Structure formats: structure tokens, C-alpha cells
Amino acid sequence: MGQVSANHALCRREVVEALLADRKDVLVVTGLGSASYDVMAAGDNDLNYYLWAAMGSAITVGLGLANAQPDKSVVVITGDGELLMGFGALATVALQKPANLTIAVLDNGHFGETGMQVSHAGFGIKLDQVAKTCGFSWTDEIRDMEGVHNLRERFATRDGVKLATIKIKAENPPRVLPPRDGHYVKNRFRAALGFNPI
Amino acid sequence: MSTEAEQTVGPDWQEDVFRVLKAHDVKHVVFVPDAGHSAAIRMSYADPDIKAVVLTTEEEGIGYLAGAWLGGERGALLMQSSGVGNCINTLALQVCAGFPLLMVVTMRGDWAEFNAWQNPMGQATEASLNLMKVMTWRADDPKDVAPLLHGAATMAFNGDSSCALLLGQRLIGEKKWVK
Numbered sequence: 001m002g003q004v005s006a007n008h009a010l011c012r013r014e015v016v017e018a019l020l021a022d023r024k025d026v027l028v029v030t031g032l033g034s035a036s037y038d039v040m041a042a043g044d045n046d047l048n049y050y051l052w053a054a055m056g057s058a059i060t061v062g063l064g065l066a067n068a069q070p071d072k073s074v075v076v077i078t079g080d081g082e083l084l085m086g087f088g089a090l091a092t093v094a095l096q097k098p099a100n101l102t103i104a105v106l107d108n109g110h111f112g113e114t115g116m117q118v119s120h121a122g123f124g125i126k127l128d129q130v131a132k133t134c135g136f137s138w139t140d141e142i143r144d145m146e147g148v149h150n151l152r153e154r155f156a157t158r159d160g161v162k163l164a165t166i167k168i169k170a171e172n173p174p175r176v177l178p179p180r181d182g183h184y185v186k187n188r189f190r191a192a193l194g195f196n197p198i
Numbered sequence: 199m200s201t202e203a204e205q206t207v208g209p210d211w212q213e214d215v216f217r218v219l220k221a222h223d224v225k226h227v228v229f230v231p232d233a234g235h236s237a238a239i240r241m242s243y244a245d246p247d248i249k250a251v252v253l254t255t256e257e258e259g260i261g262y263l264a265g266a267w268l269g270g271e272r273g274a275l276l277m278q279s280s281g282v283g284n285c286i287n288t289l290a291l292q293v294c295a296g297f298p299l300l301m302v303v304t305m306r307g308d309w310a311e312f313n314a315w316q317n318p319m320g321q322a323t324e325a326s327l328n329l330m331k332v333m334t335w336r337a338d339d340p341k342d343v344a345p346l347l348h349g350a351a352t353m354a355f356n357g358d359s360s361c362a363l364l365l366g367q368r369l370i371g372e373k374k375w376v377k
Binding site: 027029049051052053054055056057058059060061062063064065066067068069086088089091092095096182183185186189190193194195198 | 226257
């Protein structure tokens with residue numbers, strides 16, 4: 001299988017900035033690595049939860065959050081490599097059908113954090129098609145900013161579980177590091193939803 | 199997995215697991231199935247106040263329960279001891295962010311095990327959990343299940359701690375390989 005997903009035009013920082021513009025009370029979970037830097041670059045927010053480890057867990061954290069907060073929109077922003085490590089979770093999410101969950105996969109077809117080795121997505125696996133086969137309500141492969149804006153409009157609808165792969169350039173913009181104190185990020189997120197620390 | 203006939207009635211200790219989880223306001227029961235968890239799984243599916251979530255692999259439950267806690271709700275992860283090995287790296291999430299984590303683990307490779315391939319992970323289960331800062335208790339007697347699970351749940355949810363109750367093979371009974 002040859003490499004099929006190179007030379008995409010979209011810039012990850014522009015994509016994430018557009019996704020989170022005017023986000024209101026959307027709850028955001030990021031996978032570790034570049035996706036978390038992109039979300040941080042778009043603006044730190046009490047309603048962001050950044051992972052720094054537990055690779056493969058972004059969509060399961062998003063699922064638990066979505067099931068616990070059905071009246072809020074939950075958006076998971078993660079990379080293709082991060083999602084691939086928890087591939088089976090797509091099936092788990094599909095069974096739960098959380099109507100308020102949207103997964104945005106920043107797909108550069110590479111493991112960007114470790115030296116830009118080609119990923120499974122880069123070799124041709126279409127993650128949105130996998131999600132569609134699992135039974136997601138809506139899936140798309142996005143290659144332009146119009147598609148990105150369309151995706152953002154869908155966050156608030158809460159009418160079915162969604163996944164979009166967003167084909168982005170394989171690049172490593174300057175890192176914008178989110179806070180690394182997991183207790184702090186957890187407690188401020190919960191506080192923003194009205195929950196006290198223990 | 200047990201047959202349907204075996205699942206219609208379970209030993210009292212199996213139902214104790216569910217009762218204690220309910221008493222601790224658990225709203226999410228996430229699991230990779232095992233016969234020893236049959237009653238709790240069945241009762242979770244039947245309870246309108248509980249999200250019963252079947253996982254493809256145990257570490258999904260670590261992330262899920264962290265997310266549920268971010269959203270203000272409690273949960274528990276049910277699994278077999280083999281699944282503990284699948285969770286190890288993901289447990290960093292609990293260590294670094296202090297999410298409460300309550301695990302109920304049915305043991306294999308522990309006592310009267312017919313399938314020796316279960317022994318390596320079964321023998322390493324408790325030590326592996328302890329290495330990843332999960333506190334452990336084990337029940338081999340039916341009367342110990344409820345109080346030990348109550349203790350583990352109390353320390354998990356009141357201490358932002360990771361706690362696991364191991365249900366020994368002597369409690370569960372020998373798996374019948376030839377019927």
C-alpha cells in the first residue's frame with residue numbers, strides 16, 4: 001500500500017482556530033501531542049481537557065464526558081496516530097451513540113511527534129470510513145476550510161455521533177504547551193461545570 | 199461468558215457488587231465481560247439510571263471514567279485480571295490527574311487454574327496494579343465482597359485515588375472446562 005495522503009493544503013492551526021472560534025460552552029478534549037498544542041494555540045479555556053499521556057484515550061475521555069453531560073456539546077480534537085492507538089474505541093463510541101459528541105481527527109497521515117513517520121492513515125486507512133462502517137450518524141473527510149466551518153456548525157446540533165477526518169499538511173508548527181498539571185486542569189474543568197474538588 | 203441459564207441467577211456476592219456500586223452513586227458501569235461479573239452487567243443494563251458500556255479493551259474504561267468524572271459523575275470498571283495488563287500505560291492518567299478509579303477484577307491464574315496461559319498475568323496482576331499506584335484488596339470469601347468493595351469505593355471517590363478489588367478464583371469457583 002503506497003502513501004496516499006501527502007500534500008494536503010490545510011494548516012492545522014488555522015483549522016483548529018476556526019473550529020473553536022466562538023465556541024461558547026463546547027467542552028473540548030484533546031489527544032496528546034500536536035492536537036493539544038493546536039487547541040492551546042487557539043486559546044486556553046477552562047473547558048479544555050488536555051491529555052499528556054494515555055495515548056489512545058482521547059475519544060474514550062470524550063465519550064465518558066458526553067455520556068455524563070448529555071446537554072452539552074463535546075468535541076474531541078485529536079490526531080490520526082492518537083486515534084489509531086485506541087482504534088477499538090470507535091466501536092465502543094458507535095454503540096453508545098452519544099448525540100452530543102463530535103470527533104475531529106487532524107489527519108496528517110504521519111506520527112508528527114516522533115519524527116514524521118508515515119501512519120496507517122497515511123498509508124491509506126480512511127478513519128471516517130471506519131467510523132461510518134461502525135455506525136456513526138455523520139462522517140466526512142474534509143479537505144477545505146468550507147468543510148471546517150461546516151463541521152463547526154454541527155457541534156451545537158447534538159443530533160448524532162459524528163466524526164470528521166480533516167486532511168492537514170504534515171508540519172510541526174511551534175509548540176504551544178498546555179498546562180501539564182493534570183490535577184489543575186481537571187479541577188478547573190470541573191469547577192467550570194459547577195463541581196467542587198473533593 | 200456464562201450461558202443464559204447460568205446468568206438468570208447469580209451468587210449473592212455477585213449482586214452485592216452491583217448493590218455497593220449503586221450505594222456509592224455509580225452512574226457508569228463499564229466493562230469487558232467475565233462470567234464473574236454477569237450479575238452486575240445484567241443489573242446495569244436493566245437499571246435506567248446507569249450507563250452500561252461494553253468496551254473492546256479494558257484501557258478504554260480508564261479514559262471513559264476520567265471523562266465521566268470531568269462531567270461530574272462516578273463510574274466503575276469491571277474486568278478480568280488479564281485486562282489489567284492492557285491498562286498499565288493508561289493508568290498514568292489517574293496518577294497524573296488524580297481521577298478517582300474503581301476497578302473490580304475477577305482473577306484468573308490465581309487458584310485451581312486449568313489454563314496455564316492465564317497464570318503469568320494472573321500472578322502479576324496485583325503487583326502490576328500496585329506498581330501503577332492502584333491500591334488493592336482481595337476477596338476470597340463471599341462475605342468479604344461487599345465490605346471490601348465499600349472500602350475501595352470510599353477511598354476512590356473520597357480520595358481521588360485508584361482502587362481495585364480483586365475477586366479471587368476461590369470465590370468465583372473453578373471454571374468447568376468439560377461438561
